[in-house]
Amino acid sequence: MNCLDFLRTSIAKKELPTYVYGYPSKRAYRVFPQPLRITDVVEQASRSKHINIYIHIPFCRYRCTYCTLFLTTRQNPATGESYVARLAEHIARYGEYFGDREVVSIYFGSGTPTLLTQHQFRELFAALEAAFPKRSRKREITVESAPDTFDNNLLDCLKAFGVNRMSMGIQTMVPGELAHSGRPYSVETAEAGIKALTERFSHVNLDLIYGLRGQTRDSWNFSLGRALDYESQTLSLYPVVVRPMTNIMTSKAHAPELFFSDADKYEVYDQNVALMASKGYR
Template sequence: MPHSVYIHIPFCTNKCYYCDFNSFVTQNQQLVWDYLYALEQEIILTMKQTPPDAIQTIFVGGGTPTFLSAEQMKYFLNAVRQHIPNQTDDIEFTMEANPGTTDPEKLTIMRKGGVNRLSYGVQAFDDELLRKIGRIHDSAQVFRSLHDARQAGFTNISIDLIFGLPGQSVELFKKTLNQAFDLGLQHFSAYSLKVEENTLFHVLYEKNQLILPAEEEEVAMYELVRQEMKLHGYRQYEISNFAQDGYESGHNKTYWKNEEYYGIGAGAHGYVKRSRHINAGPVQQYMQLVKQNGLPRIEEFTVSDREVMEEFMIMGLRLMEGISKREFFKRYGKLIEDVFGKQITNLEKLGLLEQVGDRVRLTEKGIPLGNEVFMRFLE
C-alpha cells in the first residue's frame, strides 16, 4: 500500500511566466469552496477504495496552497486529518507556499492542523528579476514570511531557487545564494529554468524575445550551487536538492525511489498497485467528475514490467546514493545486470556511472549530465 499522499490545490493569485503546472487564477471564493468540497469527497473515496496501512508523508502542492483563506485552510486541514487514516506520529506533512500569502493567522492554523514542513517558492532575491519572471512577491516579503513561519513554530523550511533566468549572470546568482544562506534554512531546491510549452516564456522564446544565459553560464551556475551548498553544510542528496542532515524530503524520495503514492486533486497523478492514474485538470471538469463518478480520473493504466524497471533506474539515479541492485532484484525478481547490464557497462566506460558495492550511481562527471544518462535506460 502507498505510504505517501499528494494533494493538489490549483489556485493562484497570478500565473508566473515560466509555469506550466495545473494552476488557475481566480477571485471567485465560492469556486474555491466548491473545489474543497469535491476534494474532500475524492479523499474519502480514495481511502475507501484502497485503505492505507500507514501514511508517512503528505505533500500539498499547487498552484499555491496558501492561496486558501484562513477559514478555507482550516476546513481543508480538518478534512485531511479526518479522512486520511493511519497517519504516523512522525509524519512529514509539507505544504508549498508563496511569500506574501502566509500571514501569522494562517501559519498558526497550518501548524495546528498538522503541517510541519514548508516549501516556499522564492526563486530569486533580486526584485527586478522577480518582476521579469512574473512573481508578485519581493525579497522583503520573503524575509517577513520566513520570520512569521518561525514564530508559528515551523522548524523545517525549504525554499526553491531557479537559475538560468533571463538576464541572470553567475555573479547575480552567487548573490542570491549568499542571501539564501543567511536565512539559516534546513533545505534548498535549486532548478535550472526550463522553457515549457503553454507558458508566456515559451511564446517569447518562439519569437526570439527571451534572452537566456548561454549554456556554459547555466552549467557554471549549477556547479556554483553544488560547491556553495557543500561549503555551507548542505548535503546534495539528489540532482537538484540539498539538505542539512536529517532534513531530506521524505515525500520526494517516494517519487525518486519509484514507490507508490495516492494522487488527489485536479490534475494530480497517482500510482497505486502498479497502476497510474491522471485526474481531470480543469477545475470545473474535476468537480463535475467527482459529482458524477466519485473519482475524477480521465486516464488509468497498468505500468508494464519493462516500464516500471526503467522508471526505477531513471528516478533512482537522480539520488546521489543511486540505486540498490538488491532492491531491484527484490522488487522485480531479475538481476539488474540481466536487464540493464549493457547500458550500465557503456555508461561506466564513459565515466558517467560507477558501481560501489551494492549500488549503481552517477559519477561526479555524470551528475550534470543526468538527463543524458537517464535516456540510455529507455527502450
C-alpha cells in the same frame, strides 16, 4: 476533435504538443487496454502498510512567466469552496480503499495552497482525519506557499493542524529579476515571508531559479547567498526551463542574450553543488 480525442491521439502518437505540466507528469499517462475498476487498482496496488497523500491545489494569484504547472489564476470564493468540497469527497472515497494504512506524509502542492482559507484547511484536515485515522509518529505534512499569500494567523493555524514542513518559491532576491519572473511583490515581502516561516517551522524549503531573464552569475550568487543566510533545512535550486506557450519563451525569442545558455546552466549547477556542500548541505 474534442479534448478527450485530442488527448487520446496525442498519447497514441507519444506526443503532447501543447505543454501543460500536471501531476502525475504527462509521461505517466497511458491508455488502458480495458477500463479498470478502482477495486482492481487497489488489488494491484502495493501491499505497503504505509501511504503518502498528495493534494493538488490548482490556484495562483498570477502565472509566473516560466510556469507550466496545472493551475488557474481565476480563483474566486465560489470555485475555492466548491473545489475544497470535491476534494473532501475524494479524500473520503480513497479512505474507503486505503484508510487502514498508516499515513507517513501529506503534501499540499501545485499551485499556491496558502491561497486557501483557514476554514478550507480545517475542512480538508477534518476529511483527512476521518478517512485516514492512522498516522505515523514521524509523519511529514508539507504545504507549499508563495510569499504574498499568507499571514501569521494562517501559519499558526497550519501549525496547529500538524503541518511541520513549509515550502516557498522565492526564485530570486533581485527586484528586476523578480519582476521579469512575473511576481508582483517586493524582495522585502519575500524576506518577511521567509522569516515568518523559519520562526515557526522546524523544516522550511526555499526554491530558487537560475537562468531568469537578465540574471548574471553575480546576481545569482547574490540571491543564493541571501537565501543561505536564513539557514533553511532545504534549498531547491532549479535551472529555468523555457517551455512552449510561456511568456518567458516569447521573451527569450526577442532577447536571447539576456538568458543563460545551457552550457552556462551546467556550470552554475556545478558551482551550486560545490557551494552547497561547503555550507554543509547534502
